[in-house]
Amino acid sequence: DDEYVENGPRVSDQIHMQQAEAFATEAAPDFITVKKIYIGTYATTFDAQTGGRRKPGATAALLNEINRGALIVSYIGHGNAHVWAHESVLLDTRDNQLIDSGDRTPFYLAATCSWGHFDRPLNEAHPEQLLVKPGGAIGVVAASRLTNAYSNNRFALAFYERVFDREAGLSAGEALQLAMIDNPDGTNKYYHFFGDPNMKLALPSLDVALTSVDPDSLTALGTARISGEVRDADGVELPDFDGEAVVTVYDSADTLTYTFKGPDGQPHSSMDYQVSGGTLFRGLVSTTAGELNAEFIVPRDVKYGSQNGSVHMYAFNDETDGVGATSGLKISTQSASSTDHTPPEITVYFDHPNWREGDLTTSSPTLFIELDDSSGINLTGEIGHDIRAVIDGDKEIVLTEAFVYDRDSYVKGSAEERLFELEPGLHQLEIWAWDNANNFARTETSFMVVDASQEITLNNVLNWPNPFEDRTSFTFELSTDAEVTIKIFTASGRKIRKIGPLQGRAGFNYPSDAATNSLEWDGLDDYGDPIANGAYLYVIKATSLSGQSDEAVGKLLRIR
Incomplete structure (x- = not known):
């Protein structure tokens, strides 16, 4: 939260951002990647009906991190049972329908007043809604009554100290209990656990250590190699560990300054x-065998001569996982030469x-972007060099942080992003991307969003090959998700084969799309x-789910 309340900026409310920064720099373990959303740094708009301050950019950033599967969503500031901050940065009636993290549901801790006001049967608090919503929350710690900023902060720090202790391995419920014992402030008694108190955060049990960086100072447009190894809690390498790892390399951090306003609207402190x-x-x-190596081309957009880049590594297989982070990565003052001019x-x-x-597509499709370049893709987020999707020329979606290189590749990878609330009709989409040598690429496409309320339609039905010898496949286009059956008849009208029911999706359906069966026919009858x-x-x-139906008839020819 920022320093603004209903009547403008208030000096005492500067504490929220200060507490959040202290947590991020002092309490969060190195292996946790912290994404900061300080709402004071986002542009302000005003609600057309109420005139209230709003921070749509902060809301979008928050929902984006939630839906990408953040481990913990931590909030410090003002709130009540339905909203965070006077600017409504998170509002249940508006945002609940946009929250969908799939199977990667976050854990929430809200150091604020009354967000967990659960004891009103006819007025569900937001944590209650998130717990029962698919893709909502795996657990929540929140207060049921008014609290104060100082005790909130002490409680939150004590909770995180306990819950992030991988050696102790405490459950979230145990961490909550001990945090309340450590901080017996009068308002801390109002904090409750929503969910299973025996649950533990998904913290890896193993360590991943950085073993070498070659060269020891990364050179822009040069090739670098990062090596690491998986170790147990005692620091012993695990030669039996086989699996995969996600390796992320960061440039040195930036230090920015936020200026707080006083009650008179003038700068007060920073x-x-x-x-x-x-x-x-x-x-x-x-x-x-417990070892991993990542090669990549260093982008042109680096902080030349900086000394504090970092490497984060997360290794996993079907049985266990490990994590590690190392800072102090050096960037050379020099740049390698490049003759790459291909986007x-x-x-x-x-x-x-x-x-x-x-x-x-539906109104909430998942957008996939695949990128391929011999110099690698620019992921630095430098101004103007993001991976970006632009819908209809005005709605921009930054996909840089969603991009991951394919396994053991530094030239090819992909990004995916769930879109929400697209209007029915035809839309234009532009994709922008840059490679590490700052060559720019742009492509355009169009897509049609179906109206979920319209009657179901079945179009573009065909089978291929036709004629066929042994097998043929069916394709078709649906206006909405639907259950599909295929019946095959002789020329005289006798049914010889039924395929399905299958689960069809809005848009084109191909043999690989069927959820419960196959859209391929093997040329055999029901016997x-x-x-x-x-x-x-x-x-x-x-x-369709509403019971509406549509059907289409086609003809096929069997020749052997």
Whole structure:
């Protein structure tokens, strides 16, 4: 939260950002990547109806981190059972429908008043809503009554000290209990745990240590190699560990200054805070016999001569995982020469790789972008050099932090982003990207968002190959998600085969898209016997969740 309250800036409320920065720099373990959302640093708008201050950029950033599966969402500031901050940075009635982190549901700690006001049966607090919402929250710690900023901060720091202790391995409920014992302030008794108190945060049990950096000072446009090894809690290497690792290399952090306003609206005081340096590399690498190696090309956009870059490594397999972080990474004052003038290659699609330009999507599709460049992709986030999606020329979505290189590659990778609340109709999409040599690429495509309220329609039905010898596949386009059945008949009208029901999705459906069966037919009837040569009819029927249906008839030919 910032220093603004209902009647303007208040000196005593400067404490929220100061406490948040102290936590980020002093309490968060090195292996935790902290994303700071200080709402005072975002542009202010005003609600057209109430005139209240709003921070839409901060809200968008918060929802983005939630939906990407943040381990913990931590808030310090003003609030009540339904909202965070006077600027409504998180508002249940507005934002709950936009929260969907899939299976990576975060844990929330809100050091604020009354967000956990659970004892009103007819007025559910936001934590209660998040717990029962798919993709909402795995657990929440929040207060049920009014609290104060100083006790909130002491309680939160004590909780994090306990819950981040990997050696102690405490559950979240135990960490809450001990934090309340350590800080018996009168208002801390109002904090409650929403969820299973025996739950433990998904903290890796193993360590990943950086073993070498080659060269020892990274050179812009030069190739670098990062090596590490997986170790147990005693620091012993684990030669039996085989799996994968995500390696992220950061440039040196930036120090910025925020100026607080006084009640008269004039500058009152200031606070320095750090933000993570640009990302130099983020990729998936193989981990064999406990060892991992990542190669990458250093971007041109680095802080030449800086001394405090960092490497974060997360290794995992089906049984266990490990994490580690090391700072002090040096950047050379020099730059390697480059003759690369070729921009990245861009591939874009929605929901599945078979999507094509102009195809249908739902109002909340997942956007996929694949990038390929011999010099690697610029992930630093320098001004103007982001990976960016632009919808209809005005809605911009930054995808830089979502990009991950493919396994053991530093030239090819992808980013994905769930989109929300797209209006029905035809839309234009632009994708921008830069490579590490700052060559710019741009591509355009179009897509059609279906109206979820419209009647279901089934279009572009065909089978291929046609004629076929042994097998043929069915494709079709749906206006909305639906249950699909395919029935095949002889020319005289006798049914010989039924396929399905299948779960079809809005847009084009291909053989690889079927959730419960296959859109491929093996040329056999319901008894497993091969059909004779000749002409056959098929009927594809799609039924929506509301019970509406549509069907299409096609003809196929079997020739062997």
